[in-house]
Amino acid sequence: MTLLRLLVAWAAVAAAFALPAMFAGLGAWQDALLFACLLAIMLWSAFGVTAEAEHLAEMLGEPYGTLILTLAIVLIEVALIAAVMLGGEGQHQAAATLGRDTMFAVVMSVMNGIVGLGLLVGGLRHGAQRYNMQGAAAYLATIIPLSVIAFILPSFTRSTPGGTLTHGQEIAFSVFCLALYATFLVVQTARHTGFFLEPPAASDTDPAFAEGPHDRKGREALARHAVLLVVSILPIVLLSKKLALLLDRGLASAGLPEALGGLVVALIVLAPEGITALRAVSGNRLQRGINLCLGAAASTIGLTVPAIVAVSVVTGSDIVLGLPPAEMVLLAMTLVLATLTFSGARTTILEGAMHLVVFFVYVTLIFQP
Numbered sequence: 001m002t003l004l005r006l007l008v009a010w011a012a013v014a015a016a017f018a019l020p021a022m023f024a025g026l027g028a029w030q031d032a033l034l035f036a037c038l039l040a041i042m043l044w045s046a047f048g049v050t051a052e053a054e055h056l057a058e059m060l061g062e063p064y065g066t067l068i069l070t071l072a073i074v075l076i077e078v079a080l081i082a083a084v085m086l087g088g089e090g091q092h093q094a095a096a097t098l099g100r101d102t103m104f105a106v107v108m109s110v111m112n113g114i115v116g117l118g119l120l121v122g123g124l125r126h127g128a129q130r131y132n133m134q135g136a137a138a139y140l141a142t143i144i145p146l147s148v149i150a151f152i153l154p155s156f157t158r159s160t161p162g163g164t165l166t167h168g169q170e171i172a173f174s175v176f177c178l179a180l181y182a183t184f185l186v187v188q189t190a191r192h193t194g195f196f197l198e199p200p201a202a203s204d205t206d207p208a209f210a211e212g213p214h215d216r217k218g219r220e221a222l223a224r225h226a227v228l229l230v231v232s233i234l235p236i237v238l239l240s241k242k243l244a245l246l247l248d249r250g251l252a253s254a255g256l257p258e259a260l261g262g263l264v265v266a267l268i269v270l271a272p273e274g275i276t277a278l279r280a281v282s283g284n285r286l287q288r289g290i291n292l293c294l295g296a297a298a299s300t301i302g303l304t305v306p307a308i309v310a311v312s313v314v315t316g317s318d319i320v321l322g323l324p325p326a327e328m329v330l331l332a333m334t335l336v337l338a339t340l341t342f343s344g345a346r347t348t349i350l351e352g353a354m355h356l357v358v359f360f361v362y363v364t365l366i367f368q369p
Contacts, residue, residue, distance in 0.1 A: 009235035050272035101262025116355030123349035139294035155322030163322025181302025
């Protein structure tokens with residue numbers, strides 16, 4: 001299956017670059033069919049990324065396994081956003097806000113959609129679920145300032161209007177985001193690794209996911225899965241520019257809201273990671289689900305903001321980071337709700353239902369601002 005997946009993905013890459021006329025705008029139905037084919041191939045490749053990351057997670061142990069998957073997913077996200085920003089020639093009006101919309105969509109999807117559904121399913125199957133509060137607190141302590149710096153402050157600065165920043169502010173804020181995320185990684189992987197492991201009673205119920213290094217298959221297997229991970233990511237990155245052209249043209253021709261583009265990109269990126277998180281929570285491994293979801297939110301902001309700022313500075317294009325007022329309210333409610341959800345020793349279906357409601361409100365506001 002892995003070989004077939006790679007053959008199909010790389011064949012699609014070869015066809016996309018050998019036949020550029022396919023993406024020249026042959027018609028609405030042709031664009032829709034081509035978009036569906038590319039989307040299916042990219043999602044299939046994304047699940048291959050997840051499979052290889054799962055193998056690495058089993059061999060390396062937590063929290064390194066989920067960290068590898070999270071960083072791989074963020075790389076795909078950055079590639080998709082950069083593809084739209086660089087694909088421009090000035091005609092892509094959504095390019096300026098796509099980075100913000102995608103980051104916000106990821107935050108809302110993982111912290112409300114996936115977390116809500118996971119807590120609901122896990123609560124129904126296992127009752128109150130335990131997790132490591134110190135790990136969740138470390139994630140939230142990183143996510144909150146990153147969210148405020150990226151999404152809220154740009155709407156209140158006086159140097160530039162409309163949720164934008166000066167290049168000096170963009171560079172400074174990017175450095176701050178990188179520094180904060182790097183500090184978090186040091187805490188996660190070196191200083192306080194135990195914060196991100198399953199509570200002892202929970203891990204004992206599933207020995208297959210006991211924490212710690214698991215280099216059972218040897219260095220050769222580790223190297224093989226690492227190479228397959230990279231080879232599975234590359235087709236997604238290479239096809240992202242082509243998909244971005246079709247997505248931007250389709251949204252414009254259909255008269256759909258620009259923010260929908262961010263949600264589509266977020267769903268493409270999060271599909272494999274979201275399913276992995278839901279499987280973990282359903283199997284009573286709530287901490288692994290938290291590591292994936294909150295880790296995705298933290299890495300998305302901490303790494304994507306510097307990436308899109310770098311593209312903006314290099315190309316001389318403007319980017320909009322500040323959220324509109326309604327989205328600011330949703331973000332503030334999400335951060336407060338997440339803090340309350342992960343402030344106790346256990347979670348229940350009530351927290352899951354609350355997060356899901358906020359996610360559905362977010363989707364509603366995309367179509368009816």
